[in-house]
Amino acid sequence: MLPTANQIEAAVGCARAIAQAIAEPMRETCKLYEINTGARIAAFFAQAGHESASFTRTRENLNYSAEGLQRTWPARFTKALAEQVAHKPEHIANIVYGNRLGNKAEGDGWKYIGRGWIQITGLANYDGITDAIHKRMPTVPDFTISPELLETARWAAISAGAYWDEHDLNELADRGQFDRITSRINGGQIGAPDRKARYSRAMRVLAS
Numbered sequence: 001m002l003p004t005a006n007q008i009e010a011a012v013g014c015a016r017a018i019a020q021a022i023a024e025p026m027r028e029t030c031k032l033y034e035i036n037t038g039a040r041i042a043a044f045f046a047q048a049g050h051e052s053a054s055f056t057r058t059r060e061n062l063n064y065s066a067e068g069l070q071r072t073w074p075a076r077f078t079k080a081l082a083e084q085v086a087h088k089p090e091h092i093a094n095i096v097y098g099n100r101l102g103n104k105a106e107g108d109g110w111k112y113i114g115r116g117w118i119q120i121t122g123l124a125n126y127d128g129i130t131d132a133i134h135k136r137m138p139t140v141p142d143f144t145i146s147p148e149l150l151e152t153a154r155w156a157a158i159s160a161g162a163y164w165d166e167h168d169l170n171e172l173a174d175r176g177q178f179d180r181i182t183s184r185i186n187g188g189q190i191g192a193p194d195r196k197a198r199y200s201r202a203m204r205v206l207a208s
Contacts, residue, residue, distance in 0.1 A: 001036050001037060001038065001041065001206075002027045002030050002031060002036065003023070003026055003027065003030065003041055003045075003206070004023065005019045005020045005023040006019070007205060007206060008022065008023060008026060008045070010205045011041075011042065011045050011201060011202040011205040011206055012045055012049050012054055012055065012198070012201075012202070013054065013198075013201060014049075014054040014055055014056070018054070018055055018056060021153060022055050022153055022157065025153045025154045025156070025157035025158070026157055028154070028157065028158065029157040029158050029160065029161035030044070030161070032136050032137070032158065032161055033136075033161040033162070033164055033165045033170075034165075034170060035161065035164065035170060037173075037174070038203070038206035038207035039173050039174060039176065039203070039206075039207055040170050040173045040174065041202070041206050042173075042199060042202035042203045042205075042206045042207055043169070043172075043173035043178060043181055043199060043202075044160075044161075044164060044169075044173070045198065045199075045202040045206075046178070046195050046196075046198035046199035046201075046202055047118070047169075047181060047182065047185055047195060047198075048117040048118055048160045049198050049202075050191050050194050050195045050198055051117060051118050051119055051160075051185070052116075052117040052118075052156070055117065058115060058116060058117065058150065058151040058152070058153075058156040059113065059114070059115055059151050060093075060113050060114030060115065060119055060121070061089075062089040062092045062093055062096070062113065063087055063089050064086065064087070064092060065086050065087065066079070066082040066083045066086040067082075069082040069085070069086060069092065070082050073096060076095060076096060077095070081095075089110075089113075090110045093109040093110040093113050094106075094107060094108075094109035094110050095109070096109060097109035097110075097112065097113070097121065097122060100122065101121060101122020101123065101124055101125060102122050102123035102124025102125070102126075102127065103122055103123050103124075104123070108122075108123055111123075111147060112125075112126050112144075112147055115147060115148075115150035115151050115156070115159075116129075116150040116151075116155065116156040116159040116160055117156045117157060117159070117160035118159070118160040118163045118164075118185060120143075120150055120159055120163070123144060126143045126144045126147055126150075127143075127144050129143060129150075129159050129162055129163065130142050130143045130144065132162040132163070132165070132166050133158055133159065133162045136162075137158070141155075143155075143159075163185075167184045167185075169181050169184065169185075172184070178195075178196065178199055179192070182195055
């Protein structure tokens with residue numbers, strides 16, 4: 001089973017134009033990583049759909065207010081620093097991601113901002129996802145050199161599929177362990193109500 005544009009539109013609840021634009025990358029990804037049953041596709045749609053705002057976003061939005069910065073990263077932003085860099089995404093990225101996730105050079109935090117349907121973040125993870133995709137596609141580009149490619153529909157989709165495969169999420173989808181999938185993607189249950197609502201909708205469309 002590979003999803004059609006009509007099924008994507010109904011299962012995700014996205015605009016028809018979005019469903020049509022991502023249909024081919026979605027089908028390629030589902031075929032490549034054997035996301036090929038109703039249960040697997042529904043779980044993938046729900047998780048990737050949550051992370052990407054229904055497949056409309058392939059780049060992390062770090063346009064935070066001062067209050068948002070302190071609430072999200074209280075250990076990294078004093079009130080004064082938050083006010084200084086509020087609504088300055090490049091500065092925020094370099095503070096939040098600098099010297100971690102494999103980032104070492106000045107500006108790496110911004111260069112390797114979260115991209116793709118399942119936000120790949122940091123030099124180490126860009127390198128890792130390149131290697132993961134290479135297992136199935138020897139001609140994959142090096143995302144550490146061309147990170148912006150993860151913002152395109154094809155590589156946003158395939159990188160999400162590779163992440164899914166590397167974390168054995170088909171197996172959890174087969175067992176209906178959706179909460180465990182959520183934990184493997186974000187380390188907890190952040191956004192759980194939206195993810196579950198998306199999963200229920202997709203299951204109604206795809207698993208009948």
